[in-house]
Amino acid sequence: MQLEDTRFQSFTATTRPETGPPRLAALRDELARAGLDGFLVPRADAHQGEYVAPCDDRLAWLTGFTGSAGFCIALNDRAGLFVDGRYTAQARAQCDGDSFTVVDWPATRPAAWLQSALPEGGELGYDPWLYTPDQLAAYEAGLASTGITLRPVENLIDRIWPDRPDPPQGAVRVYPDALAGQSHDDKRARLAETLVAAGQTAAVITLPDSIAWLLNIRGSDIPRNPVPHGFAILHADGAVDLFMAEAKLSDTVRAHLGDAVHLHAPDLFGEALAALTGPVRLDRGSVPQWVADRLDEAGVDRQWGEDPCELPKARKTPAEISATREAHLRDGAAMCEFLAWYDAQSPGSLTEIDVVKKLESCRRATGKLLDISFDTIAGSGPNGALPHYRVSEDSNRVLHPGELLVLDSGGQYEDGTTDITRTLPVGDVTGPAERAAFTRVLKGMIAISRLRWPRGLAGRDLDAIARYHLWLADQDYAHGTGHGIGVHLCVHEGPQRISRASEVPLDPGMILSDEPGYYREGAFGIRIENILVVTPADPVAGGDGRDMLAFETLNFVPIDRRLIDTDLLDDPERAWIDAYHAACRTKIAARLSPEAQAWLDAATAPL
Structure with missing residues (x-):
């Protein structure tokens, strides 16, 4: 009996199609207040991982669709749920068909759909924490001749989600060097050499599995994925500034990280970005646009480049x-x-x-x-x-x-x-x-x-x-x-x-x-x-x-x-x-x- 009570997988349906229409109506009220013609709702969080914590599962909360890939474009008179062929049948079953139209993506591109839906042009809101520079560049290129523009705004879903869960605070643990095959001191030193060779002073790392791999730690913020939420700045001398909730880090983990990994509260991340001296490497395919905006506002030179952890981790x-x-x-x-x-x-x-x-x-x-x-x-x-x-x-x-x-x-x-x-x-x-x-x-x-x-x-x-x-x-x-x-x-x-x-x-x-x-x-x-x-x-x-x-x-x-x-x-x-x-x-x-x-x-x- 204990096994049944503690099994990892549950079988309760977490969404219902009937919840979508009133939530979509509430979102449209927010669109009117913000003077927007639409809002982009991705299945993403600020870390751009494939899986998201319950507090970040905005797409499922709005539409009812629980697949791991897709996005919604909600306009004043229609809402398109874009999914690929893996999820078409699932999306139709989970969503209210009168409120959300399932769109075959990438066969239908968002720009083409928007041009048909907003032929006179319009302004769409997006949360810059949830979109990468690559993603926004693709939107802007597709919309270049349509008169439709994008505007960064605070997340409109969060305004209408009354019982939104709190951010996860899962404990971090040490991953043994014997299993990793390399200490985090050696990893940091090796990657720092690539920054020096590129003439860069630092790299911003936002992918949770990259941070976990780099520092030989594992976390528990995302079910099924042993990663911690946080942000990191790797400097060209091998030091790391780690922005992670203090409650996640035990004395054992702090001792493992050592003196070269400096711990900070997550809300100090923006301040630390503004204090950097460039050029700073950003992965335009994974970093939030918000990070690039903070560096630009502070006049910090930035350069596009791959997350330095990705290939070594692979x-x-x-x-x-x-x-x-x-x-x-x-x-x-x-x-x-x-x-x-x-x-x-x-x-x-x-x-x-x-x-x-x-x-x-x-x-x-x-x-x-x-x-x-x-x-x-x-x-x-x-x-x-x-x-x-x-x-x-x-x-x-x-x-x-x-x-x-x-x-x-x-x-x-x-x-x-x-x-x-x-x-x-x-x-x-x-x-x-x-x-x-x-x-x-x-x-x-x-x-x-x-x-x-x-x-x-x-x-x-x-x-x-x-x-x-x-x-x-x-x-x-x-x-x-x-x-x-x-x-x-x-x-x-x-x-x-x-x-x-x-x-x-x-x-x-x-x-x-x-x-x-x-x-x-x-x-x-x-x-x-x-x-x-x-x-x-x-x-x-x-x-x-x-x-x-x-x-x-x-x-x-x-x-x-x-x-x-x-x-x-x-x-x-x-x-x-x-x-x-x-x-x-x-x-x-x-x-x-x-x-x-x-x-x-x-x-x-x-x-």
């Missing part, structure tokens, strides 16, 4: 890779315990919530789980066609025989962050469409896993390889093929990813997911995901000795052989599956209960 140290290997093996054993239990249940006897609860209990049984790395996606039948579905008490359904279950989940352990997706049959799945699509998705996942490529290629150069077999069948998926993953940090980490939009070259040490999928709205979904780390490729006999990279697989959980149409596989693909399943037995079996060992032996039999 290129994991040998210690981080070793640690996360162990985390994935532990997590893989928990997954196998779950799958053995799942296959022992009678088809039709489980609900989606039953699945989520049991899987979390298997991870908890490791004794090492600190949190789940995101709310588990357990979508059966038509719910599986929603790539980012989150089960609630309202949406929960029985897993019916003959359906597919998309199960995407992960754990936060001190030594790593895990993420794995398996598509499972509910009883016998005999539909040829489902089996063929599953096999095409699997072929794409295998193709990425087996890939060798010349050093210097980016994620966009690899993305199409995962889609090839789906494209031949006139099928595709509306999300990227892979995202970066932190080591006991955020489950979605940049800048590395496998996506047609990614121009960041893949380097050794980068950890990414490999997760092609297919989704037939109203019917079923399929996704298969493994986690990979970039490594130098082994030489090939008779080759040219080129500088090539490859992937090492980190997680080992069987892929359901019952859903594979083996006639669609070629011999190298069959060999890869059999070798992968043999590795699952070798690496995982000794960690399992006798019942799960027996299940693993059967699940990994050669094709």
